[in-house]
Amino acid sequence: MxxxxxxxxxxxxxxxxxxxxxxxxxxxxxxxxxxxxxxxxxxxxxxxxxxxxxxxxxxxxxxxxxxxxxxxxxxxxxxxxxxxxxxxxxxxxxVDRNKKVHMKVPLHFINGEMCPGVKLSSGIVSHVLTELDVSCLPKDLPEFISVDLIDLAAGNTVHLSDLKLPEGVEVPALAKGDDLPVATIIIPRAVAAEEAAAVVAAGEIPTTVQKKEGVAKEGEKKDAGKKK
Known part of the structure; x- marks a missing residue:
């Protein structure tokens, strides 16, 4: 329309x-x-x-x-x-219908709440870009470009080269070799701190047990020496 x-x-x-x-x-x-x-x-x-x-x-x-x-x-x-x-x-x-136009097109992000980085790692999707400069004929100009985040995991980033562009649409930045980041997953400090604390706690359990076992063995040796 x-x-x-x-x-x-x-x-x-x-x-x-x-x-x-x-x-x-x-x-x-x-x-x-x-x-x-x-x-x-x-x-x-x-x-x-x-x-x-x-x-x-x-x-x-x-x-x-x-x-x-x-x-x-x-x-x-x-x-x-x-x-x-x-x-x-x-x-x-x-607009000349036979000449390409350069235009900034908005990006629509989908499946962000379902990606592994959010569901499994409690991360937050960070939209590095919200619009994209494209080049195309007027008849091919899209109202927006969809960015599917369904496979985005923590520590991963969606780049321009990962986007599925409509037919006839080009990205000048890619032609120049600039594969810019589009979206990434950020782990909040609170979540990262909780995970770090959990790892430390998990690592201390066997250490504590070993210390207790060592104290018990030393106690047994002392008792044996007293009996002799």
Whole structure:
């Protein structure tokens, strides 16, 4: 399902015009890239604000309708107010369906609670990466990439090379030889301390028994000497 977004052409520009635009419930923006020149636009703030809450809105090809003229675009930049829940400006890039795009795609981690590192070692899954920079044609751009942690044990790490990528999707980091870590298992200090204490306690049991046996034998020798 393609996400659609509506906008109107913006004729007045400048700080004063943008301020008045925001005061009327609109958001100034721009569309750039492709063979056409950059175009100033305005969007409805409430509609845009709710769409920005959708994960797919940030990593999908959007259908931009500017006064009846549609074209595919990607969301490239958002400027938010420092403390208000207000979008100040937004940038979109035109998409050529025959050229590869570079985009950050979110990672969805599955089976984390079932992996050996959590179930058997009481570890915690640490997400080293939460999104991944990919390169592909617009038609192959995934909304997210799944990371299956079902076999992840304590002390092991999932790397980029372990991911199952959709067809047509490439990872530039791997092409450069950077096989970055994606997720690993962390053992909490409390759990590690308990395990260490248990190992020490288990190691002391035979030592204590040997000491007791040694004391008993010495006592037997002393008693035998007294009897003689």
């Amino acid at each position: 393609q996400i659609e977004i509506s906008a109107r052409k913006r004729t007045l520009q400048g700080k004063g015009a943008s301020r008045r635009l925001r005061g009327s419930g609109k958001v100034p923006g721009v569309i750039y890239g492709g063979e056409n020149p950059a175009e100033a636009i305005e969007l409805d703030h409430n509609s845009l604000y709710h769409q920005l809450k959708l994960e797919a809105f940030h990593a999908s090809i959007l259908s931009m309708d500017v006064e009846g003229q549609r074209e595919p675009v990607l969301l490239r930049d958002i400027q938010m107010h420092p403390f208000k829940l207000q979008v100040l400006h937004v940038d979109f890039q035109r």
